Amino acid sequence: MSKVKGNMKTCLNPVAKVLVSCRGLNGENNALAVGYCGNCSYDPPMVMVGIVPSRYSYHLIKESGCFVVNLVDKNYQETFNYLGSHSKRDGDKLAVMKVNLAEAKYVNAPILSDCPVNIECTIVDSIVTGSHEMFVGKIEYVHADSKMVSDKGNIDFSQINFL
Numbered sequence: 001m002s003k004v005k006g007n008m009k010t011c012l013n014p015v016a017k018v019l020v021s022c023r024g025l026n027g028e029n030n031a032l033a034v035g036y037c038g039n040c041s042y043d044p045p046m047v048m049v050g051i052v053p054s055r056y057s058y059h060l061i062k063e064s065g066c067f068v069v070n071l072v073d074k075n076y077q078e079t080f081n082y083l084g085s086h087s088k089r090d091g092d093k094l095a096v097m098k099v100n101l102a103e104a105k106y107v108n109a110p111i112l113s114d115c116p117v118n119i120e121c122t123i124v125d126s127i128v129t130g131s132h133e134m135f136v137g138k139i140e141y142v143h144a145d146s147k148m149v150s151d152k153g154n155i156d157f158s159q160i161n162f163l
């Protein structure tokens, strides 16, 4: 195998394709597409998401101290694309795409009910790494489609047709 220098900004693959939903202290809901997302602690269970400060959602996440990571199925592709290319600054994109919301159990943010897995997180730390601020979220609760969960709560990810 012969190697040449690769692009450092896009060298890690596959990347996550999740929707992060959030709510401002005034009650407004929003969601954005996020590729900077990953596990960051097994015990206690934690995930992190990277948000660019210029995103409208950034301020909602910062002030509420929580967010929900929603895993996305291929049949949600159009909604994912829209939420990842339009800002709440220019209108209520959740309403435009008729995104179904439900209340979370523990955090003050909506869950996207048509996504098969929703991970409720409370922010315990954050670090500005460069272009993104990485928010470390302690997982408070995981909602998983009952059709794909074993008795022990393990999710059969082979049943999700990921983007």
Ligand SMILES: Cc1cc2nc3c(=O)[nH]c(=O)nc-3n(C[C@H](O)[C@H](O)[C@H](O)COP(=O)(O)O)c2cc1C
Residues within 6 Å of the ligand: 017, 030, 031, 032, 033, 034, 035, 036, 037, 050, 051, 052, 054, 055, 056, 057, 058, 081, 083, 084, 085, 086, 087, 088, 089
């Ligand atoms: C595939 C994909 C991945 C993205 N990943 C991120 C990300 O990790 N962090 C981020 O801040 N924005 C990311 N974005 C961009 C935001 O989703 C986009 O700017 C969105 O319109 C912001 O919405 P808001 O201003 O309503 O918060 C991504 C967009 C796409 C399409």
